[in-house]
Amino acid sequence: METNKHFLVGVFNDQDDLLHAVEHIRHKGVKIHEVYTPYPIHTLEHVLGYKRSWMPKAAFMFGALGTTCAITMQSWMLGYDWPMIIGGKSFIAIPDFVPVTFETTVLFAAFGMSFTFFVSQGLGLFKVPRIFDIRATDDKLVMAIDLGKNKLAEADIKAILSESHADEIYRKDFTDAENNPTFMGYLIDLFNNGVTVSGRKLIR
Amino acid sequence: MKSEHSHHTDHNLDERFVFSDGVRKTIFIILGLGVVFFAIGIAMLALGGSGHDAHALAFSGGESGSVDSGHHGYHWTNRLVVNFWHNNIYFVGITIVGVFFVALQYAAHAGWGVLVKRIPEAFGGFLPIIGGLILLVFVVDAFVGNHVLFHWVDPSLYIENTPNYDPIIAGKQAFLNTPFFIIRMLLFLGGWYAFYLAIRKNSLLEDLEKHTTSKYFWKIKTISTLFIIFFALSSSMSAWDWVLSIDTHWFSTMFGWYVFASWFVTGAATITLGVIFLKEMGYLKSVTESHLHDLGKFVFAFSVFWTYIWFSQFLLIYYANIPEETAYYLERLSSDYYSKFFFVNIFLNFFFPFLSLMTRDAKRKVGILKFVCMVVMFGHWLDFYLMITPGTLKENGGFGFLEIGLAMIYLALFTFVVAKNLAKSPLIAKNHPMLEESLNHHI
Numbered sequence: 001m002e003t004n005k006h007f008l009v010g011v012f013n014d015q016d017d018l019l020h021a022v023e024h025i026r027h028k029g030v031k032i033h034e035v036y037t038p039y040p041i042h043t044l045e046h047v048l049g050y051k052r053s054w055m056p057k058a059a060f061m062f063g064a065l066g067t068t069c070a071i072t073m074q075s076w077m078l079g080y081d082w083p084m085i086i087g088g089k090s091f092i093a094i095p096d097f098v099p100v101t102f103e104t105t106v107l108f109a110a111f112g113m114s115f116t117f118f119v120s121q122g123l124g125l126f127k128v129p130r131i132f133d134i135r136a137t138d139d140k141l142v143m144a145i146d147l148g149k150n151k152l153a154e155a156d157i158k159a160i161l162s163e164s165h166a167d168e169i170y171r172k173d174f175t176d177a178e179n180n181p182t183f184m185g186y187l188i189d190l191f192n193n194g195v196t197v198s199g200r201k202l203i204r
Numbered sequence: 205m206k207s208e209h210s211h212h213t214d215h216n217l218d219e220r221f222v223f224s225d226g227v228r229k230t231i232f233i234i235l236g237l238g239v240v241f242f243a244i245g246i247a248m249l250a251l252g253g254s255g256h257d258a259h260a261l262a263f264s265g266g267e268s269g270s271v272d273s274g275h276h277g278y279h280w281t282n283r284l285v286v287n288f289w290h291n292n293i294y295f296v297g298i299t300i301v302g303v304f305f306v307a308l309q310y311a312a313h314a315g316w317g318v319l320v321k322r323i324p325e326a327f328g329g330f331l332p333i334i335g336g337l338i339l340l341v342f343v344v345d346a347f348v349g350n351h352v353l354f355h356w357v358d359p360s361l362y363i364e365n366t367p368n369y370d371p372i373i374a375g376k377q378a379f380l381n382t383p384f385f386i387i388r389m390l391l392f393l394g395g396w397y398a399f400y401l402a403i404r405k406n407s408l409l410e411d412l413e414k415h416t417t418s419k420y421f422w423k424i425k426t427i428s429t430l431f432i433i434f435f436a437l438s439s440s441m442s443a444w445d446w447v448l449s450i451d452t453h454w455f456s457t458m459f460g461w462y463v464f465a466s467w468f469v470t471g472a473a474t475i476t477l478g479v480i481f482l483k484e485m486g487y488l489k490s491v492t493e494s495h496l497h498d499l500g501k502f503v504f505a506f507s508v509f510w511t512y513i514w515f516s517q518f519l520l521i522y523y524a525n526i527p528e529e530t531a532y533y534l535e536r537l538s539s540d541y542y543s544k545f546f547f548v549n550i551f552l553n554f555f556f557p558f559l560s561l562m563t564r565d566a567k568r569k570v571g572i573l574k575f576v577c578m579v580v581m582f583g584h585w586l587d588f589y590l591m592i593t594p595g596t597l598k599e600n601g602g603f604g605f606l607e608i609g610l611a612m613i614y615l616a617l618f619t620f621v622v623a624k625n626l627a628k629s630p631l632i633a634k635n636h637p638m639l640e641e642s643l644n645h646h647i
Contacts, residue, residue, distance in 0.1 A: 042646070056563070087525055095522050098515060 005174045006148060007033065008157055009132050010166035012141040015041055021143070021164035022047045028160050033146040036136035055120075059113045066108025070101040126183035132172060144172075215490045215643055217634040221482065223627040231620050238612030245606025249280040278600045282352040286596045287607055288341045289353050291614040293446055294470070294588045296334045296393075297463070298618070301471025302327025303400045304435055306407075307428035310421070315641030316498055319491050322631050323478040324471070325407060328400035329625030330618055335393035338446070342389070346382060352596055356380050356452045373452050380449060388445055392438040399431040410635045418637040439464045447588075450595040454532045458517035463591075465513045469506035469553075470584040473577035476503060478622075480574050487631055493568040494647045500567030503580060507557040510584075514550070535594045541601065545590050552583030585611060 012018040018035070025032060026049065035044060078084060079092040089096065118124060136142040143166070147154055154171070161169050177185075302324035309317045346357040355361075360368040362377055373380070403424055410420035440460030448459045456462075476499040482488050521529045536542045557580050566572045593601040633639065 052564075060562070087523060095515075095519055098519065 004176055005146065005179055006154075007132065007172045007174070008145045008147060008154065008161065009168075009170055009172050010143040010145070010161045010164075011133060011135070011168040012143065012165075013139075013167050014165075015141065017165045018141045018143070019043060019047055021161075021166060024164045025143075025145075025160055030145060030152060030157055030160060031149055033144040033149070036132060036142040036144070038137055038139060038141075041141075055113060055117065058116045059109050062112025062116075063105045063109035065112070066105040067101055069108070070104035071097060074100060128181040128183065128186045130174060130179070130181075147171075217630075217632050217639075219487060219631050220629075221487060221623070221626045221631050223623050227485075227623060228620075231616050231623070234612050234619070235616035238609045238616060241605045241609025242613060243609070245604055245609050246284070248604070249283065249606065278597070279350065282350060283597060283600065283602060283606065285341065285345050285349060285352045286593060286601075287610045288337070289345075289446075289596075290588055290592045290607075291610055292334060292338045292341055293592065294585050294611075295330070295614050295618055296338060297467030297588075298471050298474050299327050299330045299334055300396050300435070300439070301467050302475065303331075303396065303403065303431070304468075305471060305475060306403060307399075307431045307435075310403075310425045310428040311432055313425075313638075315638035316495065316645045318633060318636045318639050318642035319488065319645075320475070320479050320495060320499070321407075321633060321636075322626065322629060323482070324475045325404060326622050326626040326629075327471075327474075328397075328404060330621045331393065331397045331400055333617070333621060335397065338393065339386075339389060342386075354449060354452075356449060357382055376452070380452070385445060388441065392442050395434055395438060399427060399434065402427045403431070407633060408629055410633060411630055413635045416635050416637055416639065420635075421637050439467070447591050450592060451532055451535075453528065456517055456521075456529075456532070458513060461513045462510075462517055465506060465510040466584050466587050469503060469510050470581055472499065472502040472506055473580040473584075475499060476573060477577045477581070480570055480577075482631070483570070490632070490643055492645065493570075494645045495642075496570065496573060497564070497567045497647055498645075500561055500573050500576075503573075503577060504557060504561040504567065507553060507561070507580060511550070511554040511558075514553075535598075536590060539594070539599070541599070542590065542594050545586060545603075549583065549586050549590055552579055553587060556583070 010021070012021065019041070022032065022035065022044070032048065035048065037044070074097045075092050083091045122129060132144045133140065133142045145157055147157070150157060158169055305324040306321050308314070309321055342353070345351065345353045351358050356373050356376070360366065361370040362374050363369055406420045406424045406427070410417065443460045443463035447463055448456065476496070479488065479491060479496065479499060483491060518533065521533060536546050557576055560572065560576050561567055
């Protein structure tokens, strides 16, 4: 089974050009894989048609988990496992638990949300991100279109991209190995080539 | 993208609020109902005695309230005086927070709120009236009345070797004496009013310019910064004076913050409600759900802040368990009557706004936001009830027609004065240098 992936990459210099291009390209029925920018562009998620993130719900669940853990932990420790009289209060004195519960809730929500974010964005442990164009971390706005997921021919999509004022258009292929990078391979590459280059060609 | 949306051809920047007969009618209905309730409340008290014997007996310690207080006997007018004071403190808070909110916007260079700033700005017009009421109620109670509000105004407490001598209160005399108290009161209220007038004057002068100008922005920014410094001290000290000193023996270093937090969240809820009502009447078309979202964030965030302060005060006293500190909470929690309010207070002011305003959608939906703001306003009115009533009325506190009626009268008065003030100027500060940012506000 062939797992190679083929992309068309459009590079933009100007933010307004990019936003208009996204609208135009989506209007033409082309699916955009992802857009990479060096800084957050406020309206981009709207023109890309992204739905509201489910991250806040994850944050709430993690927070609620933190609250439950903290109350359970303190009640068990101070109420059952090693009851102690502190200031003449009852063993399970809820007001005393509030600061720890508050902190644990915040801690769980913050860490839970951070890890959820990394995993959902393909940045989990031992994952190596696929990089289309390293200049997206500097001064270029990079759009990737997955040819495998679009019905239009490559030449047509290319034409639409150039219609919408992309400053550079090129094709980028990821081999099977590149699509499924291993952490070990990443380390070996790091050892051989240093930190600025990862396991695959960064700049075409 | 800014160039895309910056044509404000569809924004009506010259609109003015018209204090129409319909609005007046609504206010007079509230006033009328308030007066009727108030009259019923008075009649019930004057004719039927206190009517609270049941909880008077249930009050913990029974006689203990009168032992250390030295209060003169309870008369039903005491409850009247306390009610006036309660509403004075509550409404002066909303009023001054309106001015403080505008000052914050300027000091922080916040652009989003330019479209709504005329509403909190109009609150300040109520200052002379509420200030006068504060002064009047204090003077009447201290010089003519029964010393219901402030036990420490009684001169017999300071004479040594007499049965009434109170060494603790006598020790506080350098700060807590009637002349200095009145001087401070005049200083705070006068200072707030002066700052309000300065901000308002420059804000209105800006409207007269032909084009957008930053001249008045910088002037108001300077005034706002000075006001914030003044308000930081005066809000805290006024809380000691007007609320904390009711429980003269008791003290809490959190108290200034506690009152400020309660005032601020009520003010934020009132501003939000004002914006919503104006939008429902067809004004402020340019105010979008993004502006409401930001206002909702203030209500949400400061509900949490209030809880933080409220709990910080409670926890330390609960944990340390020192009698002179716990007296305040014993008075509230050991009373069958007040303990109900105590738990309702924390539910209405923390759990309810925290859970109902948590999501983004809730803050952007007018219906939910409106309901939560009303609950928060009522909740913090109860919070002030719980600060002021137990210390003044002890076991004779009550809650009925009198309380509701007087609050409605104050609300009608406040709304009337603010609406009148609002109608005096255009609704939108069209020459404000950050107006464009507010018109394009999008979150």
